[in-house]
Amino acid sequence: MSVPSPILDAFGLHGRVAIVTGASSGLGVAFAQALAEAGADVVLGARRVDRLEQTKALVEATGRRALAVATDVADPDSCRALVAAAVEAFGRVDVLVNNAGIGTAVPALKETPEQFRSVIDVNLNGAYWTAQAAAAAMTDGGSIINISSVLGITTAGLPQAAYAASKAGLDGLTRDLAQQWTGRRGIRVNSVAPGFFASEMTEQYADGYLAKQQERILAGRTGDPRELAATVVFLAGPGAGYITGQTIVVDGGLTIA
Numbered sequence: 001m002s003v004p005s006p007i008l009d010a011f012g013l014h015g016r017v018a019i020v021t022g023a024s025s026g027l028g029v030a031f032a033q034a035l036a037e038a039g040a041d042v043v044l045g046a047r048r049v050d051r052l053e054q055t056k057a058l059v060e061a062t063g064r065r066a067l068a069v070a071t072d073v074a075d076p077d078s079c080r081a082l083v084a085a086a087v088e089a090f091g092r093v094d095v096l097v098n099n100a101g102i103g104t105a106v107p108a109l110k111e112t113p114e115q116f117r118s119v120i121d122v123n124l125n126g127a128y129w130t131a132q133a134a135a136a137a138m139t140d141g142g143s144i145i146n147i148s149s150v151l152g153i154t155t156a157g158l159p160q161a162a163y164a165a166s167k168a169g170l171d172g173l174t175r176d177l178a179q180q181w182t183g184r185r186g187i188r189v190n191s192v193a194p195g196f197f198a199s200e201m202t203e204q205y206a207d208g209y210l211a212k213q214q215e216r217i218l219a220g221r222t223g224d225p226r227e228l229a230a231t232v233v234f235l236a237g238p239g240a241g242y243i244t245g246q247t248i249v250v251d252g253g254l255t256i257a
């Protein structure tokens with residue numbers, strides 16, 4: 001017989017509905033699966049619908065409901081349609097994980113306006129459009145989690161002006177939306193700044209790059225996506241009810257070394 005554990009109930013998401021953008025690969029898949037394991041029904045947004053269907057199957061294997069919605073977060077209409085689809089299918093929205101992101105590395109003297117803008121459009125503007133749409137649908141107790149990066153706080157040897165600016169911008173956006181919505185609407189807004197976690201994004205790095213960065217990580221290894229997902233689940237639920245406007249760094253100690 002299991003022993004009642006009220007404190008662990010504060011980490012549960014039963015009866016809640018979560019939206020995860022960028023749920024077609026990498027960390028977004030881990031977030032969707034973990035939110036479902038915690039009890040949430042999950043709405044999945046990204047451009048590659050075939051890959052979203054695979055994540056949908058993982059969510060449904062936990063016994064929760066899932067919905068895959070073709071979404072381009074660079075398009076405000078598409079972000080509004082994602083939230084509308086969530087409300088139509090499951091009746092409410094409690095959690096938004098703004099995870100969709102692209103990473104580029106282009107030397108500043110060579111970067112075109114289109115290249116710079118495309119990163120800001122997805123990583124920063126896309127998070128804002130989706131947060132606007134989700135907050136309008138959320139009621140008291142909502143939680144928005146923006147997936148930022150340690151690149152919003154420090155550098156990592158690659159020419160990533162657009163990416164670093166987008167993530168530092170996302171942390172600022174987080175603070176301001178927390179200021180606007182926590183008291184007035186009961187919606188907490190936080191960001192999570194991951195260090196290095198295996199994904200399609202990190203597969204693009206040149207040979208030896210991650211090994212070199214690993215020397216900076218106190219934990220001596222890259223992170224497991226499940227270790228990041230646990231932080232997202234915590235921020236999503238009532239256990240984090242007094243945390244808002246913060247950037248939570250999950251990096252194995254990289255930024256303090």
Ligand SMILES: NC(=O)c1ccc[n+]([C@@H]2O[C@H](COP(=O)([O-])OP(=O)(O)OC[C@H]3O[C@@H](n4cnc5c(N)ncnc54)[C@H](OP(=O)(O)O)[C@@H]3O)[C@@H](O)[C@H]2O)c1
Nearest residue numbers: 022024025026027047048072073100101196197199200201
């Ligand atoms: N992995 C790391 O070490 C690390 C570290 C720090 C921060 N992060 C952040 O974590 C997030 C997830 O990255 P990841 O490592 O999991 O990379 P990933 O495997 O490349 O996943 C990126 C996701 O974003 C989606 N996406 C890209 N552009 C989109 C758009 N216009 N509209 C909707 N979805 C879009 C992609 O889906 P589609 O292509 O199907 O649209 C994909 O699902 C990103 O915000 C990234 O900056 C990752």
